[in-house]
Amino acid sequence: MNAGRRTQAERSASTRGAVIRAARELFGQYGYGAVSTVVVAETAGVSRGALYHQFSEKRDLFEAVFEDLERSLVEVIGAAVAESHSDDPIANLIVGCLAWLRASTAPEVRRIALLDGPAVLGWRLWREIELRHTIGLVENALAGAIAAGRIRTQPVRPLALVIVGALDEAAQYLAHSDDDAAEDTAAIRSVIEQLISGLAVDPGSRSAVKSGQVG
Template sequence: MSADRRTQAERSAATRQVLVAAGRTLFGQDGYGEVSTVAIADAAGVSRGAMYHQFTDKRDLFEAVFEDVERSLVETIGSAVAASGSTDPLDHLIVGCLAWLDASSEPEVQRIALLDAPAVLGWARWREIELRHTIGLVEATLAAAVEAGRIRDQAIRPLALVIVGAVDEAAQYLANFGDSPQEERDIRSVIEQLIAGLAIENF
């Protein structure tokens, strides 16, 4: 590939990146329905033509933004697990779910990942993307816990979906109704107990 073509590819990638960043900010603040393509292009400092060269429409851009949010969540969870210093996959699951709970309580993540993504992308596409990122990470950790003999051998995907549903619901509750530190501590305790209860000694 020539230097000119590489430069063009790099420019295209940079344009895509600034559009995703601008879309993430605006979608996170105002919600999908309130954000126009004109506003996104203006915030990114590019023309609408350049935006449509990268994305077919607003929905296509939103999907890229949702993927970006999911990647960020996986990075946040991974950093928390690494910082814990534990080698126990069940501990990893607890630490990761609590980190996910914290991150999912942020307004931007709430709006994009939990509120708008299922409606805009449809449940099937929303779930497909989550399976590649956050749910996939939970599944991998559960599989490691089974392999290590920490939890009973069982169907991994249904278990992962139940755990993810619990964390999502907990995040929604804290964002909308949790107005005291004690409520947050109680929710975190429930998540810890839910996952610790999977330990094989309980069977």
């Protein structure tokens, strides 16, 4: 009986995964409003009944897709930081932010995360999901940099939101850059690097950092 229940659970997980993958591809390519659940079910190779067994409505499916996308972004950012092999929190912040910027210029990410996300889910839920994933990753990196004495002690969340806002605006700018894409990308990279580097303090100034006297 236990084995049978596990098999059913595995089938359910497989169906759910197939639906999310299909919906993510379709939402990313055509946008939430242009994609019906009928098309999602057909693309996933499941019945509409199976789809609605997993997701009671289209908006719930979009929420799952957005959460899946956010997890993917965290993996991409984490891999970039790991590949940098740096022990400096500031250098890792720069690498992570640039990795997020690169990922955010992809049409799928821009459509789902930046355009449809706030409109479909509402700003509060959209931000709540980001806080669990990408923004949470930035917060952890900033907290680590503060603990290491590389950034002056200050509230982490407001700082993370300012950085994320800059990245989102930069991604939108690059997404609409046609004529001088390479030049614009280089300019934006330079701005992001300067923004993060500007937060840094000398590691030797740890006591001043902790007391809030630096900067």
